Amino acid sequence: MAYQAGGQRPAPRPVAETPEAQAYLEDYAGLLEAVPAPSLVVDHCWDVALTNSAFRSLFGGVGPHATAMPGDNFLRFVLFHPDAPTVLGEHESSWCLPMLAHFARTVESHGPDHGLQAIRRDIAQDPIMEAAYRQGLPHWIRSVGEGAVEHDGAVRPLLHPDPRRGATECRVVVETSRTLEELGCTRFTFVLREARRAPSRQRGTRRTASHLRVVPAAD
Secondary structure, eight states, rough: OOOOTSSSOOOTTOOOHHHHHHHHHHHHHHHHHHHHEEEEEEEETOBEEEOOOOHHHEEEEESSOSEEEEEEEEHHHHHHOOTTGGGGGTTTIIIIIIHHHHHHHHHHOOOOOOOHHHHHHHHHSSSEEEEEEEIIHHHHHHHOGEEEEEEEETEEEEOOOOOOOOEEEEEEEEOOHHHHHHHTTTEEEEEEEEEEEEOOTTEEEEESSSTTTTOOOOO
C-alpha cells in the first residue's frame, strides 16, 4: 500500500512475519486512510510499509527515481531525490540535516544492519551527502543542540501542491502502537498547520547545488 510511480498501490511491505501481524497491518492501513493529514509507517531503515492518500497526494508530483521514491524509502527520498526540495521547504536545514542526524544515531544504536549499511554506502558514494555526514553534521548538531535530532513535535515547512495550501508548515507527530513496535515500525504524521509561510525560493527547483550550505565550499 505504499506509494509508487504511476499511482499503483501494491500489497503492504513484507514487515509482518505472521498472518496475524499481516492482518493487523491491513486493518491499520484502513485507519491510516481515515487520517486527513499525510501519514506513513516506516521501519528503522525508513523503508515504507504503509501510506495514506494524503501522503500520496503530497508527493504525487515528484518524478521517478530508481531508489529514492517517497513511498519506498522516505530517508532516501529526503537525501537523494532531486525533487525533494520542491515539496520539503527549507530542505537542507529542516529536513535533510535532522534526518541525517537521526540516521547517524540509529546506525550507532543498531550496530551491524544490512539495510542501514546500504544507506550508509549510498551516502558515502554521494560527495555532497558524505561531506554533510562527516563535516557538516557534527557542526550543525553543536549549533542547534541534540534536540534537533528528534522528529516528534518538530515544525517543518512544506510546499504543498494544493494551491489552497501552498507554502505552509506541518508538525511532525511520531507514534507507535505496541504491535507496530513489535514489528519494528513507527508511524509519522505531518499535521498541516493553517499558518502560511512566505514562498520558499526552493519552490519548483531541483537540488543542483555542488555542496550543502552547512558544508564550507572548498577554496
